[in-house]
Amino acid sequence: MSRPVRVRFAPSPTGPLHIGGVRTALYNYLFARKMGGKMLLRIEDTDQNRFVPGAEEYIQEALKWIGIEIDEGQGPGGPHAPYRQSERKEIYQKEAQRLIDEGKAYYAFDTAEELDAMRKRLEEANAPAAQYNAITRMQMRNSLTMKPEEVKARMDAGDPFVIRLKTPRKEEVRLNDLIRGWVNVHSSAIDDKVLLKSDGLPTYHLANIVDDHLMEITHVIRGEEWLPSAPLHVLLYRYLGWEDTMPQFAHLPLLLKPEGNGKLSKRDADLGGFPIFPLQWTDPVTGVTARGFREDGYLPEATINFLALLGWNPGTEQELFTMDELIASFDLTQVHKAGARFDIQKAQWFNHQYIRLQPDAALAPTVQQQAEADGFNCSLEKAEKIAALLKGRVNFAHEIFTEAGTIFNAPTTYDEAIVTAKWNDDAKKAVAVFRDALQMFNGAFMADEIKHTLGDAMQQAGIKQGKIMQAMRLALTGSGAGPDLMLTMEIIGKEETLARLEKALTTLG
């Protein structure tokens, strides 16, 4: 009963991983680590029509970026390889055949047109549900209604067929979801799902159950969209004879649109101007690029912190968590049941928190690169100082350079409102006096020293420092607001400081 915990993240490589998928992976990972278990990655590529080149690599890279380590599966490999479902075809076929042999599944030859006609007819007849089930299957073309010779003849002739589950007419299917508790569904609500498609590949339902069993998965943690088919899966475990080792289910609440109705979609991201994918993704067919959290400047630690708290809460008032802290406090039973609206503002706040905690040296390269891309000379040392000065003011690392505009660019214009309000005789005098004092100054050009020099100069000139500070800022940056002025002067250097003071004096008169 107490088997070692093994969970899996099983995405389909049909495009970039949705941020909701990342959260599912994260919850699986947190649970695995918390329980001292293993995290597997399985690629569910049974739909050949939807296969997108590059998607699998994208998934690997995204998980790596976010800090989710795969213990076993596609990538690191393991004892249950292969971990790509398209390479496990025979395994599913064997199990499907077993179900046929045991009378729990049957062959069906219905064409798409015939199925459509059946559904349409049922709908028009006001049937409660237009499905292929215990009642309707007797009117369809399958091995239950056809003579064995005919079935064999069609198969020998190479006619396409599928294998369908022979769902019982009346049976109560119960399942105990770790998050939702008992969920009961009557088997009449489950239809005769296709298990094996006519191309010989399994559908999700079969492949999933077979693999989870073979890979000894103990907990299936997945999105709520799977809840309706969970009873079917229970039925499959039963029919396959694996019910005693059936994994426990935990269905996660979905991520909803920031506003309006429905689940979070790509369109919301475009409309709201925020990413919905962990990494940037360029569609191989259309060439259209979609933004990513990483490229938009979100730190992985901020992203997981944000995601972890979207639908789960440890019950304490802690907001900031490292991955290890998340692992330590994670508990599946504390996952919220209702869907969570996606609010990018909170993600930005988390990023702000982590940016200000970053060492200056970690932020410096970003600043330096941007500066150089804009044609400015910027040593790493200078970039580090700028990072220190501005990191507390921004949400993203790339905003530091933007905020540092007045450091790199000498003012070409001066804020009119500030000029009118503050550029008076005292201000002119103060700037001139300070310039003179600075010219005489030959110590280390550091913020503290500059502050003293300014203070002394103002005192000697009989000017109240507080009255002229904004004018001083205006002279140096052209603006009335900005980061600490002394540090700003230290960073731009003595020569540039003097030049700017001089220029203000001549320009503003």
Next chain:
RNA sequence: GGCCGAUUCGUCUAGCGGUUAGGACAUCGCCCUUUCACGGCGGUAACACGGGUUCGAUUCCCGUAUCGGUCACCA
């Protein structure tokens, strides 16, 4: 529409029969500051509705409403 699930401030949530219904984001105000931010402090703001059960319901039960998911040879 059938089935399944959900419902606490605008948003993410705590709460698991008795609370001034707590925290965070956002918002507003104050303080700090040479300014703008940051930060600190504080304010506004919620138990969907109706019945039960109970001495007492946000909490338990039943309806209603609303929202979400799902009804493919897609996952």
